[in-house]
Amino acid sequence: MRSGFARSFGGEAIFAAAGLKKPGISILSDEFLAKVRGMPQRNLAVEMLRKLLAGEIKTRGRKNVVQARSFAELLENSITRYQNRAIETAQVIEELIKLAKDMREANQRGLCSR
Numbered sequence: 445m446r447s448g449f450a451r452s453f454g455g456e457a458i459f460a461a462a463g464l465k466k467p468g469i470s471i472l473s474d475e476f477l478a479k480v481r482g483m484p485q486r487n488l489a490v491e492m493l494r495k496l497l498a499g500e501i502k503t504r505g506r507k508n509v510v511q512a513r514s515f516a517e518l519l520e521n522s523i524t525r526y527q528n529r530a531i532e533t534a535q536v537i538e539e540l541i542k543l544a545k546d547m548r549e550a551n552q553r554g555l556c557s558r
Contacts, residue, residue: 472500472548477541486533493540494523500547511550518543 483489497519505512522543526536 472544472551477544481537481541486537489537490523490526490533490540493537493544494519497540497543497547500544504547504551515543515547 480489480493497515501512501515501519504515519540522531522536522539525531526533531539
């Protein structure tokens with residue numbers, strides 16, 4: 445179940461509340477991920493990463509359904525464990541950043557094109 449804040453506001457509001465510009469094509473860049481990792485609003489960082497990764501997975505799913513499904517399962521598992529308080533906020537952020545890097549590497553290897 446998503447928070448009321450996340451349902452009430454769109455993606456741009458989350459970026460604005462976190463003090464970040466909405467990223468363009470380089471959402472998986474090391475620079476952007478480092479900024480997210482350093483955000484003082486950890487819950488916003490989690491929600492922002494979740495939205496970005498879900499959007500990226502949806503885009504990739506048009507070209508590679510199997511890979512998109514695999515990434516979607518990893519994302520869902522991390523978020524579910526976080527929501528069930530099985531892992532801390534900092535840990536879920538690190539898992540989501542790793543997932544973002546894995547997605548970027550898969551794209552660079554040519555396993556999935558945008």
